[in-house]
Amino acid sequence: MDILGYKKDYQLFAGTRSKIKPSIIKSSKNNQSNNKKRLSIKHVLDEIALKDGMTLSFHHHLRNGDYILNMVMEEITRRNVKDVTIFASSIFPCHKDLVKYIEQGIVTQIYAAFISGPVSEAISEGKLKKVAVMHTHGGRARIVESGELTIDLAFIGAPTCDQTGNITGKIGKSACGSIGYAVTDAHFAKTTIAITDNLVDELDDFQIGGQYIDYIVEVDAIGDSKGIVSGTTEITKNPIGLKIAKLATDVIKYSGYFKNGFSFQTGAGGTSLAVSEYLKKLMKDENIKGSYALGGITSYIVDMLKEGLFEKLYDVQCFDLGSVESIATNPNHIAISASKYANILDDCLINNLDFVILGATEIDLDFNVNVTTTSTGEIMGGSGGHSDTAYGAKVTIVVSQLFNARIPVIKNKVICKTTPGETVDVLVTERGIAINPLRTDLVEKFKNTNLPIKTIEELKAISDNLVGIPKEIDFDDKIVAVVEYRDGTVIDVIHKKNINNKG
Amino acid sequence: MTNIRRSMLFIPGNNPGMLQSADVFNADSIIIDLEDSVAIDEKDSARTLVTELLKSVPINNVETIVRINPFDTPFYEKDIEVIKKTNIDMILLPKATIESIKDLDERLKDTKIQIMVLIETSLGVHQVFDILNTTNRCLGLMLGGEDLCVDLNCARTKSGEELLYARMHVVNSSRALRKFVIDTPFTDTNDFEGLTKDTYFAKSIGFDGKASINPRQIDTINSVFNPTEAEINHAKRVIEAKDLALEAGKGVFSLDGKMVDLPIIKRAEKVIDTALKIGLMKIGEE
Numbered sequence: 001m002d003i004l005g006y007k008k009d010y011q012l013f014a015g016t017r018s019k020i021k022p023s024i025i026k027s028s029k030n031n032q033s034n035n036k037k038r039l040s041i042k043h044v045l046d047e048i049a050l051k052d053g054m055t056l057s058f059h060h061h062l063r064n065g066d067y068i069l070n071m072v073m074e075e076i077t078r079r080n081v082k083d084v085t086i087f088a089s090s091i092f093p094c095h096k097d098l099v100k101y102i103e104q105g106i107v108t109q110i111y112a113a114f115i116s117g118p119v120s121e122a123i124s125e126g127k128l129k130k131v132a133v134m135h136t137h138g139g140r141a142r143i144v145e146s147g148e149l150t151i152d153l154a155f156i157g158a159p160t161c162d163q164t165g166n167i168t169g170k171i172g173k174s175a176c177g178s179i180g181y182a183v184t185d186a187h188f189a190k191t192t193i194a195i196t197d198n199l200v201d202e203l204d205d206f207q208i209g210g211q212y213i214d215y216i217v218e219v220d221a222i223g224d225s226k227g228i229v230s231g232t233t234e235i236t237k238n239p240i241g242l243k244i245a246k247l248a249t250d251v252i253k254y255s256g257y258f259k260n261g262f263s264f265q266t267g268a269g270g271t272s273l274a275v276s277e278y279l280k281k282l283m284k285d286e287n288i289k290g291s292y293a294l295g296g297i298t299s300y301i302v303d304m305l306k307e308g309l310f311e312k313l314y315d316v317q318c319f320d321l322g323s324v325e326s327i328a329t330n331p332n333h334i335a336i337s338a339s340k341y342a343n344i345l346d347d348c349l350i351n352n353l354d355f356v357i358l359g360a361t362e363i364d365l366d367f368n369v370n371v372t373t374t375s376t377g378e379i380m381g382g383s384g385g386h387s388d389t390a391y392g393a394k395v396t397i398v399v400s401q402l403f404n405a406r407i408p409v410i411k412n413k414v415i416c417k418t419t420p421g422e423t424v425d426v427l428v429t430e431r432g433i434a435i436n437p438l439r440t441d442l443v444e445k446f447k448n449t450n451l452p453i454k455t456i457e458e459l460k461a462i463s464d465n466l467v468g469i470p471k472e473i474d475f476d477d478k479i480v481a482v483v484e485y486r487d488g489t490v491i492d493v494i495h496k497k498n499i500n501n502k503g
Numbered sequence: 504m505t506n507i508r509r510s511m512l513f514i515p516g517n518n519p520g521m522l523q524s525a526d527v528f529n530a531d532s533i534i535i536d537l538e539d540s541v542a543i544d545e546k547d548s549a550r551t552l553v554t555e556l557l558k559s560v561p562i563n564n565v566e567t568i569v570r571i572n573p574f575d576t577p578f579y580e581k582d583i584e585v586i587k588k589t590n591i592d593m594i595l596l597p598k599a600t601i602e603s604i605k606d607l608d609e610r611l612k613d614t615k616i617q618i619m620v621l622i623e624t625s626l627g628v629h630q631v632f633d634i635l636n637t638t639n640r641c642l643g644l645m646l647g648g649e650d651l652c653v654d655l656n657c658a659r660t661k662s663g664e665e666l667l668y669a670r671m672h673v674v675n676s677s678r679a680l681r682k683f684v685i686d687t688p689f690t691d692t693n694d695f696e697g698l699t700k701d702t703y704f705a706k707s708i709g710f711d712g713k714a715s716i717n718p719r720q721i722d723t724i725n726s727v728f729n730p731t732e733a734e735i736n737h738a739k740r741v742i743e744a745k746d747l748a749l750e751a752g753k754g755v756f757s758l759d760g761k762m763v764d765l766p767i768i769k770r771a772e773k774v775i776d777t778a779l780k781i782g783l784m785k786i787g788e789e
Contacts (some may be wrong), residue, residue, distance in 0.1 A: 239718030240524055246722070405520075430527040450782045466523065466560060 003493070005109050005130020006482055007148070007207070013491035016391055016422055022146035022488060024345050027187040029212050036165055036216045037199075041075045044193055044215045053083045054152040055188055057189060059182035059315060060090035060114075061157065061169060065227025068157040071219070077106055084216035085109040087151055089140060089181040089338070090384070093117025094227060102127050104431050111149070113137050114382035123480050124378040126496040132379075132481040134494075137316070138342025138350070138388040139486045141184045148271030150486065153428055154189030156182045156208070161196035165213025166206035169318075169335075170328035174223045177297075177318025177327045179207050183337035186212040197222045207335050235277055235300070240430045244399050245274030248357060249282055249429045254449050255395050257354045260288055262311070265295040265350075265389055266357040268319040271399050275357050276300045283309045284428060294341070294349050295385060297333070297354075302326040305333060315351050316341040316385075327341045342388035344486050350385075350392030352444055358386055360400045360427075362414040365456055367421030367436045369398060370414040372483055375407050377415050377473045377497050379481060387419035389487050395425050395442070402429040402459060406467045410460040415473060416483060417492040427456060434459050439470065474498040505530050507780050508566070508683055509712040509722050511645065515540035516549040516569075524554050525565070528718035529725060532566035537582055538573070538597050546578050550585055557589040568619060570595040574603035583610050592637035593617045595645065599627055599634050608638040616640075619685075625654045628669045632676040640760025643683030644712055646673050649690070659690075661697055663704070674709040686710040691716040717758040729783060730774045738778075741771035 002008065038044045039209045056076070058069045069088065074097070076084065082490050086098065091110065096118040100106040103122075104139070108129035113136055115123065123132045135143060143149045156179075167186075169179035174197055186208045193215040236242060248271075252258050266272040277300060283289065290310045293301045297315040299322025305313050306326075313333045318324045327333045339346045362370040369390075374380045378379035390396040400409045409429070425442060427434045435442050436457035446453050454462075475495035483492070485491040512530035514521050516537045525533045529566065541549040553569065569586050571594055572578035587610070596607050599620035607618055618641045622631050628651065635641055648666050652659040659665065666687065677684035686705035689698045702713050702724050713724045730738070741758060745768055748756035756763055779785040 237719070241529060242719060243527060243529070430524065 003131055003479055003482060004475060006133065006275055010482075011489045013420070013485045013489040016420060018487065018489065022142060022148070022345060024145055025188075027212070029187065029192075031165070031211055031214050031466045034164070036213060037163070038217050041193070041217055041219075044217060045075055045079065048191060050081050052081060053085075053086050054081065055085040055149065057087040057091070057151040057154040057185045059157065059179060059185065060088060061091065061176040061179050062174065062182060062223035063176075064092040064094045065089075065224035066092065066094055066157065067221060067223050068155055069095050069217075071256075072155050072195075073097060073101060073107075073444055077101060077104070077149065082106055083108045084442075087111045087149065089137070090114040090382070091116070091119045095119055098122075099127070102129075103359075105129065109133070111135060111140070111143070112382065113140055114384045116380055120379040124494075124497065126476070126478050126480050127384050128219050128480065131493075132480055133484060134379075134382045134481050135384065135484045136342065136383040136388045136486045137181070137338050137385040138344060138348060139338035139383075139484055140181070140204050141337070141343035144184050144347050145339065145343065146488070151185055151189035152191065154182075154185040154192040156186055156192060156194050158194040158196040159222070160198040160200060160203065161194045161213075161216055162200050162203040162206070162210065163209030163216075164202075165194055165216055166203040167194055167208040167213070168203055168206045170205070170207075170324070172192060172196075173325050174198070174221065174225060174226050174228060175328070175406040176223075177324040177337040178315040180316035180341060181338045182337055183208055183256060184339050191215070193217060194217055195222055217317060231477065234270060235273045239268065240401055241271040242274055244401065244428055244437070245271050245278055245428050247433055248397050248399050249278035250451055251397055251426050251428060251433060252279060252355055252395070252444075253282055253286075254451065255355075256445050257394050258282075258286075260290060261291045261495055262288070262354040262441075264293050264355045265351060265353055265393070266301075267359065268296055268298050269359055272357045272359070273298060273300050276304065280307070280309060284431040292349075294353060295389070297323040297327075299323055302330075302333070305330065306343065314341070318436075340389050342385055342392070344488070348392070350389050353389060353393040355395050355397065356389040356393040358390060358396065358398050358419075360398045360409060360461065362411050362412050363398060363400070363409055363424070363456075364414045364421070365460065367424040367427065367456065368414050368417045369421070369424055370416045372416045372418045373494060375415070375470070375495075377475065379494060383418050384484075387423065390419045391486065396423055397426045397428060398424055399428045401461045404433050404465045407470065408413040408463040408467055410463055416494055418483060420485070420491065427459070431462055432459050493499055507703065507777055508643075508685060509781075510724040511568070511685055511712060511714045512718060512721055513540065513570070513688070513714065513716050516553045517541050517545050519552060519556075522552070523560060526562045530565060530715070530721045531712065531725075532568055534568045534595055534601070534714070536570045536571050537578070538570050546572070550578075550582060554585045554589060557591060563650040566593070567591045568593040568595050570597060570621070571770050573598045574600070583607070586710050587611060587614050587616060591616060593619050594644065594741070595619045595621055597621045597647070598624055598650070600624075600643075601630055601633055601637060604634055604637045604641060608640050611640065617642050620644045621647045622669075622673055623650035624652070625651065627651075628672055631673050632679065635676060635680050635682050641682065643685065643711075644673060644686045645678055646670060646686040648687030651687075661691065661694075661701070668706070670708060670710075678709060683711045684709070688714045688716045689720065690716060692719060695720075695723055698723050699727060709769060725781075729781060730778050734774050736781065738771035738774035741767060742775065
């Protein structure tokens with residue numbers, strides 16, 4: 001079946017053990033020019049031969065405070081360019097201007113690992129001419145490094161940049177810490193433009209080398225500092241979330257993998273943060289020290305580094321100011337690229353991960369997880385590193401309330417399969433813990449504990465009894481987005497909702 | 504459900520989200536509240552919500568108690584009228600007096616619903632033995648420190664010296680009548696150190712458990728009232744020694760050089776029973 005605007009030779013997901021081995025290209029960029037600085041984005045674009053069908057890339061380290069994408073697109077749209085592909089690591093509500101460009105036919109395709117806000121609504125409504133491609137964080141690096149997609153222009157929001165183009169996110173008024181998602185773009189784009197609000201003479205410590213940068217533009221501000229660290233970074237006070245976090249910590253404790261040298265990743269959601277707090281206490285009580293924590297890093301994980309509970313933090317993205325400050329000052333808090341984090345073509349760090357704590361909008365009886373759409377089928381997120389880390393971790397723990405405002409998390413079938421069930425090991429809810437029967441070792445481990453172990457079918461029955469089974473959502477035939485697994489196979493597609501269906 | 508009451512959690516009767524999840528917080532008992540946490544203009548809707556919830560939502564493995572409005576309010580009779588048709592375990596009678604418990608006992612005569620009294624006035628403290636002794640339907644009490652301090656005309660402090668007499672007195676009266684006795688809540692929900700200290704004190708003077716106004720306090724309260732590993736191990740050894748003595752036909756025996764008599768055996772049996780019921784031991788381990 002052809003999917004409009006998507007690669008013709010795509011393959012369907014065939015399990016995580018499929019033998020797909022994408023080719024790999026090498027970056028050969030080496031721009032040693034001493035004349036990279038231009039007065040404005042306009043001046044850069046005046047020099048470049050823009051053409052229809054170009055692919056422009058952006059990173060999301062400035063999160064919902066990002067100014068770069070909007071200021072670049074404003075200039076692009078003045079130049080009568082059409083059929084532009086936006087290759088952004090994530091899209092946030094602050095990028096709402098894109099909707100206008102989609103409606104005008106200027107932007108016809110979007111690639112991203114996570115899309116929320118007005119742009120996701122426009123895609124769900126079928127406004128984008130070609131399908132959106134929802135990849136993973138590791139998958140994004142693979143797409144570029146395999147040559148599957150060529151970035152024509154990479155625009156890199158640079159919190160600090162020197163005269164040769166060396167870039168760091170650690171310092172500057174818009175410091176965001178790690179800029180791991182921008183590294184591959186800079187290495188492989190045909191042309192790379194650094195846009196900075198802190199141009200300095202020379203940087204000794206940088207994350208992207210100047211040889212990969214072709215142009216430098218200085219602007220007043222690359223982002224709004226209030227929005228830059230906009231992830232949820234407070235531990236939940238919700239007693240149900242805390243109970244789930246406590247149970248998840250018990251799962252870690254009794255899994256058989258909780259021993260000196262273990263590695264760990266958790267997100268920035270309130271319940272995930274609570275897991276790190278409970279884990280901190282557990283590690284102290286049991287006198288266990290971990291090797292590294294990975295991923296998006298928060299202050300809570302930084303505190304564990306400071307207290308010697310982890311030897312190192314490998315950080316692709318900082319979630320709060322505490323982690324930004326730490327990465328700038330602590331040599332054991334190390335910035336890594338998205339490729340080093342999770343690219344299937346790289347010797348990536350997720351492969352040695354012991355535990356990951358993940359969320360879910362929906363999970364089905366085969367443990368497949370949806371974090372891409374809402375329970376009613378609209379796009380509102382995406383994998384990010386979800387399916388990457390689920391693949392790599394020895395114990396993948398999904399934490400979720402069994403239901404929220406009468407919407408159940410366990411379904412017979414998820415609306416969108418973001419992460420395959422074969423990589424999800426444990427579901428922790430407030431009313432019990434379900435272990436994936438594929439993990440016979442874990443099933444055996446937990447047999448002799450006092451933990452409330454149930455089958456996922458039993459948990460679903462409890463949920464159905466309390467909140468009922470929601471009506472099936474009616475979708476149109478039109479495909480609005482393709483969901484790619486980390487190896488580039490198509491794990492699912494998202495359809496436009498039937499217009500009369502209010503969900 | 505067990506007769507262990509380490510923790511009793513108040514859940515506002517007008518909060519559907521909390522009510523629906525009432526049985527997930529590990530509290531041994533939940534107290535659905537129609538009194539203080541419900542504003543006067545929400546009394547009717549809360550009563551309807553709670554009765555519909557009790558009819559349709561299974562609340563599993565937790566003792567279910569409803570705190571009705573006090574005897575001298577216009578909501579008291581209506582509360583009893585609808586609540587007595589549900590399958591709850593107990594009604595918590597606030598500001599209990601001899602007069603009010605007699606009235607409630609009479610109104611519940613055709614039901615299996617038991618009574619627990621809230622002692623939160625100086626008169627209530629003074630009359631507590633007689634209140635508890637009014638009816639076999641009354642299984643125990645809770646001390647309400649906040650209202651009591653208002654009645655006593657004193658400030659409620661974290662250290663709680665002002666409640667010392669009331670605490671000792673209600674424990675003694677309850678024990679004399681073999682009724683359970685629950686301590687007043689610790690109201691600073693962010694001070695877990697203070698909660699732990701206050702709960703240890705309650706345990707040390709004989710309370711069976713402690714009330715809570717926030718689910719986040721439950722694990723702390725339960726862990727304080729749980730028998731410790733050392734207590735469980737000692738209890739196991741007492742029971743083993745007793746069994747050996749019985750086999751040998753000895754009436755009196757000693758353990759670690761100390762004479763073991765009936766109260767020690769009873770205490771050991773209670774520790775084992777509690778450990779089994781709350782899952783700290785499995786059947787066969789004793």
